[in-house]
Amino acid sequence: MRKTKPVSHATLRRLPQYLHLLRQRLEQGAVRVSCSDIGRELQLDPTQVRKDLEVTGSPGRPRIGFSVPDLVEAIEEFLGWNRVNEAFLAGVGHLGTALLNYSRLRNYGVHIVAAFDTDPAKIGTELGGRQVLPLERITGLAGRMHVRIGIIAVPAEEAQRVADMMVAGGIQAIWNFAPVSLQVPKRIIVQNEELYYSLAALSRKLAANRKQSLKIGGATHHGTDAVTTTGRGQRAGQV
Numbered sequence: 001m002r003k004t005k006p007v008s009h010a011t012l013r014r015l016p017q018y019l020h021l022l023r024q025r026l027e028q029g030a031v032r033v034s035c036s037d038i039g040r041e042l043q044l045d046p047t048q049v050r051k052d053l054e055v056t057g058s059p060g061r062p063r064i065g066f067s068v069p070d071l072v073e074a075i076e077e078f079l080g081w082n083r084v085n086e087a088f089l090a091g092v093g094h095l096g097t098a099l100l101n102y103s104r105l106r107n108y109g110v111h112i113v114a115a116f117d118t119d120p121a122k123i124g125t126e127l128g129g130r131q132v133l134p135l136e137r138i139t140g141l142a143g144r145m146h147v148r149i150g151i152i153a154v155p156a157e158e159a160q161r162v163a164d165m166m167v168a169g170g171i172q173a174i175w176n177f178a179p180v181s182l183q184v185p186k187r188i189i190v191q192n193e194e195l196y197y198s199l200a201a202l203s204r205k206l207a208a209n210r211k212q213s214l215k216i217g218g219a220t221h222h223g224t225d226a227v228t229t230t231g232r233g234q235r236a237g238q239v
Contacts, residue, residue, distance in 0.1 A: 011052045016108070017042055018053070019075045023107075026068050034065035081109035088142060088171070089115045090162045091153035092122055092132055095177055099151065100128030110149060110175075114141065118158075135162070142169025149173050156180040 021041055025033060035053070039046035053060065058074035060066045076082040089096055089112045099105065100115055116135045117123060125132050133141075142150070150166035152159050152174060159178035166174060173189040176182055182190055 007055050011055060014042075014044070014048075014052050015056075015075055015079060018049070019072065019079070019081075022068055022072045022075070026072055030068050032065045033068050033071070035060070037065070079109070081107070083109065084111045085109055085149050086111050086113045086145070086147050087149035087151055087175075088113070088138055088147050088166070089151045089153060090117075090135060090138060090166070091155075091158075092117045092119075092127055093153065096151075096153035097127055099153065100130060112151065113145070113147065135165070138162075139165045139169040142166060142171050147171060149175065151175045151177070152182075153177045 018038060021038060022033065035046040035049040038044070039049045042049075050060070053066070053071070053075075056071070056074040056078040058066060058071045060071075073082070084106055087110050089099060092100065092115050096115065096117075100112060105112065112128075112130065115127060115130050115132050116138050117132050118135045122132050123134050138150075141147070147169075148171060150163075150171040150173070152162050152166075154162055156178050159176065159180045160182060163174060163176075163182045163184055167184055167188055172187070174182065174184065174191070176190055176192045177195075179194050179196065181192075184190060
């Protein structure tokens with residue numbers, strides 16, 4: 001049996017970018033697209049684009065490129081976005097409410113069918129077209145509705161308890177927005193979205209750019225001083 005080739009995290013992060021662009025092109029009536037087109041639009045090396053798209057199995061043709069509809073379908077199938085998975089959301093604070101109101105989440109294979117919270121003031125209210133239910137009901141409803149994805153948007157101190165309740169209800173994959181490492185059985189898939197990691201990467205790149213700008217500015221300043229000094233010397237000699 002042929003082994004599945006592992007896919008890097010970097011490739012998995014770029015594939016949704018390609019899909020978003022290709023969906024736009026499809027709406028505009030585009031029929032074909034090349035790696036150079038995609039690379040130019042997203043400021044990526046076309047060779048890298050080609051390597052990323054190879055994992056989807058979509059056949060591109062030299063000098064002709066890819067069929068846009070076929071490539072969209074291939075990426076959606078590879079990412080599992082060609083089917084919609086129902087999900088439960090735990091926590092309807094600012095982040096949870098934003099997820100509930102994000103109507104395009106279904107385009108990426110996830111449909112939140114129920115939301116849960118512990119706040120009595122929120123329980124029974126309606127957010128994003130869903131009624132907020134007591135958190136204690138999440139285990140029973142997950143098992144009864146065969147929901148397989150759980151989204152955790154609760155404070156860190158509550159996250160493990162919520163994860164335990166989800167696992168007990170048969171949930172197989174957890175999208176975790178709480179800044180904590182969850183302890184779950186090995187069979188459970190956990191995707192952590194720790195926002196401060198992304199912020200750290202952003203800050204680091206900003207600092208690196210600032211440092212590079214200072215180096216360039218310093219070199220230009222010294223170069224200008226050197227030219228000015230030489231010019232003065234020449235003028236003094238001429239006098």
